Amino acid sequence: MKFTINRAVFTAKLNDVLRAISSKTTIPILTGLKIAVSDQDVTLTGSDADITIETVLPSSEESTNLTIEQAGAIVLPARFFSEIVKKLPDKLVTIEVSDGFQAQITSGSAAFTINGQDANNYPHLPEIETKDGVSLAGDVLKEIIGQTVLAVSTQESRPILTGIHLVLADNQLFAVATDSHRLAQRKITLPQAVQERYDVIIPGKSLTELSRMITDSQATVELRIAENQVLFVLGNTMFYSRLLEGNYPETSRLIPETEDTTIELNAAGFLAAIERASLLSHESRNNVVKLSVTAADNTAKITGNSPDVGNVEEAITTTSLSGADLEISFNPDYMKDALRSFGQSEIRLSFTSALRPFTLVPTQDAENFIQLITPVRTY
Amino acid sequence: MKFTINRAVFTAKLNDVLRAISSKTTIPILTGLKIAVSDQDVTLTGSDADITIETVLPSSEESTNLTIEQAGAIVLPARFFSEIVKKLPDKLVTIEVSDGFQAQITSGSAAFTINGQDANNYPHLPEIETKDGVSLAGDVLKEIIGQTVLAVSTQESRPILTGIHLVLADNQLFAVATDSHRLAQRKITLPQAVQERYDVIIPGKSLTELSRMITDSQATVELRIAENQVLFVLGNTMFYSRLLEGNYPETSRLIPETEDTTIELNAAGFLAAIERASLLSHESRNNVVKLSVTAADNTAKITGNSPDVGNVEEAITTTSLSGADLEISFNPDYMKDALRSFGQSEIRLSFTSALRPFTLVPTQDAENFIQLITPVRTY
Structure with missing residues (x-):
């Protein structure tokens, strides 16, 4: 095996593959990076068994300055090798x-x-049938992940909640995540209807890593789903993630259908x-902030207290402010995560009562994006 | 006590004072920030008993937007208060x-x-007689600290070596630090002769913090020395540090007077x-890099090895390369620290033998700045 390559280009691709490589793995060879050289290209592979990333550097791409003298393959210690390069x-x-x-x-x-x-x-890659991929705009996929992954559970007690529930049917993509204290849900209309209905749960961690790989230059990402794996194709880079097994809880009934108090404000x-x-x-021990809405004088205020x-x-x-007076307490960290997902938008908060979950939606697009937070009982 | 002030200006000054405040202190009130308000100004004080920083915000300075309604004083939880502001x-x-x-x-x-x-x-400030200060250019003081503090010991086994030895005599300032494995020494000529000779040891940690406070806008820093304290005056800010007690070891005899092998290169x-x-x-277990100099073919190379x-x-x-052939091993981390202190300069490395300390000096100014490193015996 022998090749010469542009170091900056090689380093960038190495960094992509390194995302999948963990130094804490039970399979020692997975701390390594696999380099496979054919007559035409160099393929880098990294994996932590959950996520596998494979990227191809073709000699036909001029920017790689790639000259291959001899094909072959090797596994090198990943972190150390990339530090050297x-x-x-x-x-x-x-x-x-x-x-x-x-x-x-x-x-x-x-x-x-x-x-x-x-x-x-080195372990073999998952095999995924290549037919029937769904093409998504890179920035849209990144946005969907950012808006929902915040509500993914970080607790291993209910593993299914550590994933994002993704449903593709007709020309709709539906993504939802909940850790049972809050929920984030996003819908988009696909440019084209899908052939088949897909209903999968993708680990939140995988999607966070994927999202970091989607740069502005990534116009489209192709999504391919198999039995227990999902593959995202980003140009010359393949991002594989295992799927979570089990049934995702029914979440639609969690979203309240009525509202008694509504305020609109800038997120x-x-x-x-x-x-x-x-x-x-x-x-304070209980980490809550209280929101008080007084309809009569059209005011809202927040209060916090630590003895x-x-x-x-x-x-x-x-x-805008309307409906019944309200005092409601919530975890401000959940509120911060939810608010950040709206950026600079105007949003509407809708409440039913002090002990019922409340929702946040963009005023301009209330249908397709919902954050829901369960309040904290303080008495 | 009541005052109103420009928040950005107040925050900047708070940040300065926070440098002295540690959350790990045995004196609980020192986790606090003291705010003292007189008719003319607001004074902020922070201290960890070793370092004390006091800064004055005068209402006469327009940028402060300071309006004082009532004088008084309070101690507030420092980190928390500054986060709020x-x-x-x-x-x-x-x-x-x-x-x-x-x-x-x-x-x-x-x-x-x-x-x-x-x-x-709140504890009282150290008192320092104000006569006979020495004025130093801010950038020069910052440079001296940066070039010597790297050799300060971080081990408490010989407390005296955790300081920088500073001698002011006639029109010379002399600074040296050593952790017994390496040494850094810097001399400068003062614009004016000092009235009295000073010979003090200032904790390296204090000087590191001081150095961070010296910004480009700080044209001069005044240095005042008392029995067991040193005071640096930076405009409206006073930086006090305790001095280390004891005799600093004689370091001049450590610097070799002869050289058998010399190389010049870009740092x-x-x-x-x-x-x-x-x-x-x-x-590798022993963390050494070997330098080999071969005079006959005018080459130098470094090698490292981990089984x-x-x-x-x-x-x-x-x-440039001259003198006897040489193989010498050293800790590369000491070498990195020393080389960084020279920036982009051309430097000269002078060796006597594989087991004797060697020196690095700027080729253009060999007299006033020396880094010395003790080699590692590898056989």
């Missing part, structure tokens, strides 16, 4: 395995020899106020 | 203590009440090569 002096790097499982890495006047492992011992302004109030609630440290009160600027 | 909504903030030790902090529509403590219980280029080699040495991981070899570009 990043710090090398020259524009190009040459990687050669002449004999056994030792790789020579040369660039300018620097020459490293590092011990690798037999690529034949960013309200977020700043909640951030201030949470400084204080974080000092040891002090208290806070802030009048909230609303653009 | 940073997140407040308005350009101005009002702080009021009307009664007892509770402070009202208001800004725009946000109102915090936080519990404080009696300012009378930044050599640093990059050492950084690469240290990737490998860090994987488990691999090895590295790199030819070093020198601008």
Whole structure:
């Protein structure tokens, strides 16, 4: 095996593959990076058994400056290898395995020899039938992930809730996540109807990593779903994730159908106020902030209190306020996550009572995006 | 006590004072920030008993927008208070203590009440006679600290070595630090001779914090030395540090007077090569890099080796090489620290033998700045 490649291009691709590689793995060879060289291209593979990322650097792409002298394959210690490549002096790097499982890495006047492992011992990739992919705009997919993954559970007690429930049917994509204290739900209309109905649960962690790989240059991402795997194709890079097994709870009945108190406000302004109030609630044992709405004088305020440290009160600027008076307490960290998902938008908060979940939706698009938060009982 | 002040200006000064405040202190009131308000100004004080920082915000300075309604003093929980001030909504903030030790902090529509403590219980500042200060250019002082503090010991076994030895005599300032494995020494000529000779040891930690406070806008820093304290005056801010007691070891005899092998090279280029080699040495138990100089063919190279991981070899570009052949091993982390202190300069490395300390000096100014490193015996 021997090839020479543009170091900056190689480093960028290495960084992508490294996302899948964990130093805490029970399968030692997975701390390694697999490099496979054919006559036409170099393929890098990293995996933590849940996520597998494979990327191809073709010699036909001019920017790679790739010259292949001999095909072959090796597994090299991933973190260490990438640290070396990043710090090398020259524009190009040459990687050669002449004999056994030792790789020579040369660039300018620097020459490293590092011990690798037999690529034949590296696990095989999941196989996914390539027919029937769904094409999504990169920025839309990234937005959907960002808006829902915040509500994914981080607790392993109910593994199914650590995923995002994704349903593709006709020309609709539906994504929902809940940790049972809050819920985030997003719908979009697909440019084209899908052939088949898909109903899968993708680990939140996988989607977070995927989302970091979707850059502005990634116009479209193709989604392919198999029995127990999902594959996202980003140009020359394949991102595989296992699916969670089991039935996702029915979430539609959680969203209240009536509302007794409604306020409309700017998400960013309200977020700043909640951030201030949470400084204080974080000092308190129960970490709650209270929202009080008084219809008669058209005011809303938030209050927080920590017996040891002090208290806070802030009048909230609303653009609209209607319905019954209300006092409701909630975890400000859930509120912050939800508000951040709306960016600078105007949003509507709808409440039924102090002990029932309430919703946040964009005023302009109430149908397709909902954040729901369960209040905290404080008495 | 009641005053209103420009929040951005107040926050900047708070940040300065916070440098002195540690949450890990054995004196609980020192986790607090003291705010003292007179008719003309607001004084903020923070301290961890080793370092004390005091800064004055005068109402006469227009940028402060300071309006004082009532004098007084309070001690407020420092981190928490500063977090609040940073997140407040308005350009101005009002702080009021009307009664007892509770402070009202208001800004725009946000109102915090936080519990404080009696300012009378806050320790008194060290007193330093103000005569006979030494004026130093801010950038020069910052440079001296940066170039010597790297060699300060972090081990408490010999407390005296955790400081920088500073001697001021006639028109010379002399600074040296050593952790007994390496040494950094810097001399400068003062614009004016000092009246008295000073010989003090200032904790490295204090000087690191001081250095962070010296910004480009800080043209001069005044240095005043007393029995067991040193005071640095930066405009309206006073930085006090305790001095270390004891006799600093005689260091001048450590610097070799002869040289058998000399190489000259660019510090930044050599640093990059050492950084690469240290990737490998860090994987090894003994963390050494070897430099080999061969006079006959005018070459120098560095090598590193880790039995488990691999090895590295790199030819070093020198601008001059003379003297006897040499093989010498050293801790690459010491070398990196030393090389960084020279920036982009051309430097000279002078060796006597494989087991004797070697020196690094700027080729252009060999007299006033020396880094010394003790090699590692590898056989």
